[in-house]
Amino acid sequence: MSESYDVKVSLLTITPDAERVIESAGRLCWNTQDKTGTVPDRIHSWINIGHESMIEHACATFSIRGSRAMTHELVRHRLASYSQRSQRYVREDQESYLCPPEVRVSEEAVAAYRQAMNNAWGAYRDLLRQGLKPEIARYVLPNACYTDIICTWNFRELRHIITLRLSPRALPEIREVARQLRDIMKEQAPQVFADL
């Protein structure tokens, strides 16, 4: 598949000087703080032996745009904080949905997919016109509906999420999210993420 999923991961904020904070925490265990910054792969060698608690001292916050199908899976990761666009308080008046590349390979599939989306949004608007609240009308909206979510994870949980969700067994859309997370984190904290 050459086309990829139309999802966007943006880094909002990250622990300043994260690798230094992590290394200082690790070195505290051996009272070798004075050697901080002297061994290039110090953090990575701790990770390799499973001594990982110090990487929990740094965290990153991302804004992620993708389908509700994908965010439903993402929020299964519990060591986290999430804030998501509400379908109870925000009207989804505009048809805004993700079309997987697997669908886009066939005109017939695209037409069927588009028809399903039109039907869902048609029913949604109809229910709103009848006076139902968005929180009730949303029951007819599809998993494909675009959503925005802000996620905060510590580096240990981020490594876990990236590893699990890059697997070929994972949903292709969440794999694309994991790929973008990995690329950002490799750049931001290479000592912690270079091996992923």
Ligand SMILES: Cc1cc2nc3c(=O)[nH]c(=O)nc-3n(C[C@H](O)[C@H](O)[C@H](O)COP(=O)(O)OP(=O)(O)OC[C@H]3O[C@@H](n4cnc5c(N)ncnc54)[C@H](O)[C@@H]3O)c2cc1C
């Ligand atoms: C390929 C794939 C297929 C999947 N298929 C399904 C499916 O069919 N149905 C389904 O329901 N889910 C499915 N999942 C979701 C999966 O079961 C997990 O809920 C999800 O991946 C969150 O991961 P987690 O539980 O490791 O970690 P997180 O919530 O990210 O927690 C990180 C780690 O903390 C520890 N931890 C967190 N909470 C607890 C706790 N309460 N008790 C003990 N240890 C804890 C564990 O070591 C855990 O690995 C799938 C996931 C993948 C990657």
